[in-house]
Amino acid sequence: MLPYSRQTIYPEDIDAVVRVLKSDWLTQGPAVHDFETALCQLTGARHAVAVANGTAALYLACRALDLSPADKGITSPMSFAASASCMVLAGAGVDFVDIEADTLCMDPGALRAYCEQKQPPAVVIPIDFAGISARLPEIWKLSRKFGFKVIEDAAHAIGSSYCYDGERFNCGQCAHSDLATFSFHPVKNITCAEGGAVTTNDPELAERVRHLANHGVEKDASRFQTRIPGRIWPYEVQDISFNFRLSDLHAALGKSQLSRLEKFKAKRAGLARIYSERLSALEQAGLLRLPVLPESCDPCLHLFVIRTGPETKITRQELFERLMEKGIRCQVHYWPIHLHPLFRKKYGFKEDDFPVAEEAASHCLSIPLFPQMSKEDAIFVADTLTEILKE
Template sequence: MIPYGRQIIDQADVDAVVEVLRSDFLTQGPAVPRFEAALREATGAAHALAVNSATSALHVACMALDLGPGDALWTVPNTFVASANCGLYCGASVDFVDIDPATYLMDADALEAKLATTAPPKVLVPVHFAGQTCDMERIGAVARAHGIRVIEDASHSIGASYRGAPVGDCRFSDAAVFSFHPVKIVTTAEGGAVTTQDEMLARRVDLHRSHGVTRDPALMQGESEGGWYYEQVALGYNYRMTEMQAALGASQMRRLGEFVDARHRIRARYDALLEGLPVVRPHQDPAGRSALHLYPVQVEDRARVFAHLREGGIGVNVHYIPVHLQPHYRAMGFARGNFPVAEAYYDRAISLPLHPGLTEAEQDRVVEVLREAVGG
């Protein structure tokens, strides 16, 4: 089976993890700060805080922005459930903004239209789907005009750029969140991170990722009783990243540019090979350079095409079932028809294999089986 995505691990990655296993620290040692430094360098953010998953990163970013009961979070339906669930974790309500039919990203027109009739949310989570960046300049301006805090869900987008700057520099947002799951651009096995330019926000993320416990005198409410002393000043979680994960991540970051370049070569070849077939190829916005986490196409009779590809040994997937159609969200009153653009995209979407290890022969096979399925 040709997988739609997979990690690329070399000997240097293995050696980095083994070095940690032979060291004195398996957690809370020097590897996590090294990985965070690599993230700061790659994104241009003043602060990068590593955690154990992008879901945790979304949660602590929401907590750091004081999202809570009585507040609202808006995101898009075309995303993994974590982009919405982070609002529920904080006791907030969740709603959605439909996507642009060409880019599959948050539609800024739809956002403005919704804000004209609905009270603004406290937090907005635009999602950089498939590695391509939302129109953050416009979304950020709309959010500022309405007093909305913005967390970019950049889980697909480490190594991407927008208007000449790296995604994660947070020029148009309060924070950005990344994922390092094995199918993402670089991996820490499981892992995530929050980047921000806001020092106080970073300190709050740091606090919430580690039990709400601090040794920082500036955050403690009492005087230190000695070198052992700490205080729990908030209700936090154990969302820390291990040293093994961070060592793998720092090693992987050496090849971030190489990985993204390889994805672009594969995308260009797909674009050429699929020319003339009855499929809608993904749009690439000239305002930025996608990290190309996914290559989603749209086809007619998706279920039949999907089955044919799987039977032919092609490990295609679908990204995503709209969040509002999940049973948990249907129980809140959401239904099919609420966000028709995201629903129409989902009904035809298939993600073709795309990862740096995909060979030309494998790519030819993907297209051959797809051609059989769609005709042409």
């Protein structure tokens, strides 16, 4: 069975993890520091804090902004639930604005309208959907006007960049955001098995994320809030939080994978080209829609999301099942967050609240895309799709 995505592990990755296993440190040793340094070099952000997963990264970024129950955060409905639940877990309310029909990223026009008509949010979390950068410069401009913070959810986008005003910026560089977050789950562009990171250019935010990722513990004696003569325990707890640390084993895997990101990116782009070429006739016939890659973006494509078209004679569900019968396992990215039971019950969201996202969600299908796929695999997927959709 060909999955929609999976990790690509090299012998060097295994060696890197084994080296850590044989060392003195299994957690929070030199490998975590090295991985963070490599993330800064790659993204261009001044600070990187490696954490347990992408959800923890989003939660910590929200906590670092000290959100209160009076605050509201906004994200895109076209994402994984973590992009919204992080705000709730950090103590704020949550709302959404709709997406652009072509890129499936947050629509800055909808965000502007929201800010003009309602109380502006405290934080906005745009998603670099499928590896395509959200319209970060436009959202950043709105943040200056309406006074909100921006957390770029770059879970899909390590290795992606975008052009703005003649300059190139990396996803996660935080040129147009306060903080950015990554996920290194096995289906993503690189993996730590489980892992994530927060990047920022603000040293205070970085320090706050690091502090909250480690139980809210302070180890620097100069910052202790209590003076206890003769104290021999070297820390004090100053905030309520969790242990969201990344281990050295996971960090070693992540750093080793990072060294192959460019190769993975080229492989993903080559497979996407095969899909685009072989499926363009179907698109012209209205039998499917191909992803739209804006010229300003140089994506490290995480997903290849097709959509059924106006002339498609079978349902998305039938297409999914027919592909499964042929050994091709697809996935839906995403069922909109606001239509999950929690968000309906707790916040009263319902159908038609975000029609562009709902329309895309009911037609989309992520077809296989990962570096270990061969050219022949991609041709097989494209030809199978053609055969099914042309019937």
